[in-house]
Amino acid sequence: TTLIGNDCQAVDLRNSLPGAEDYAPRDLSPIRSLVVHHSATSRDLAPHEIALYHVGTLEWPGISYHFLVHQGGRIDYVGAILTIRYNVARRTHEVIGVCLPGDFTHHPPLPAQLEAARHLLANLQFALGWFVPIVGHRDIALPGCATACPGDTWPQWEDALVGPDSLAPP
Numbered sequence: 001t002t003l004i005g006n007d008c009q010a011v012d013l014r015n016s017l018p019g020a021e022d023y024a025p026r027d028l029s030p031i032r033s034l035v036v037h038h039s040a041t042s043r044d045l046a047p048h049e050i051a052l053y054h055v056g057t058l059e060w061p062g063i064s065y066h067f068l069v070h071q072g073g074r075i076d077y078v079g080a081i082l083t084i085r086y087n088v089a090r091r092t093h094e095v096i097g098v099c100l101p102g103d104f105t106h107h108p109p110l111p112a113q114l115e116a117a118r119h120l121l122a123n124l125q126f127a128l129g130w131f132v133p134i135v136g137h138r139d140i141a142l143p144g145c146a147t148a149c150p151g152d153t154w155p156q157w158e159d160a161l162v163g164p165d166s167l168a169p170p
Contacts (some may be wrong), residue, residue: 069113
């Protein structure tokens with residue numbers, strides 16, 4: 001495991017997933033958003049399943065997210081935040097991508113998944129040391145890159161992640 005921020009534990013899978021992992025390096029100063037995604041899949045996929053899709057089908061260098069937050073509340077650290085991952089077209093250099101595996105088109109995430117995501121996002125804000133807005137992928141998609149991610153129910157659960165206590169040190 002690895003410590004994210006003040007007290008948030010994540011399973012460190014950064015060097016154990018499929019892919020060459022030759023994403024470009026970056027420093028953290030250009031980070032403008034913590035972006036919430038969903039996998040748009042009917043179940044909570046394992047990290048290697050997502051990585052295999054990104055590498056084998058999309059031909060990306062590795063998994064495109066920095067973190068996965070699973071339905072039971074487990075957090076996986078899957079891609080170094082000091083790398084530019086392919087998770088928001090033409091904005092990858094300025095985001096940290098957090099994916100909640102599942103499809104939130106018709107139903108919001110489970111409470112344990114939401115609580116773990118809120119905790120992770122608050123710890124990332126605290127660790128970065130400056131206010132970084134928490135947004136859904138669709139909220140920052142550029143013209144020509146429109147998406148429904150993280151699902152049609154996003155307005156129902158967005159406040160659970162971006163409410164006032166999300167900025168307080170955990």
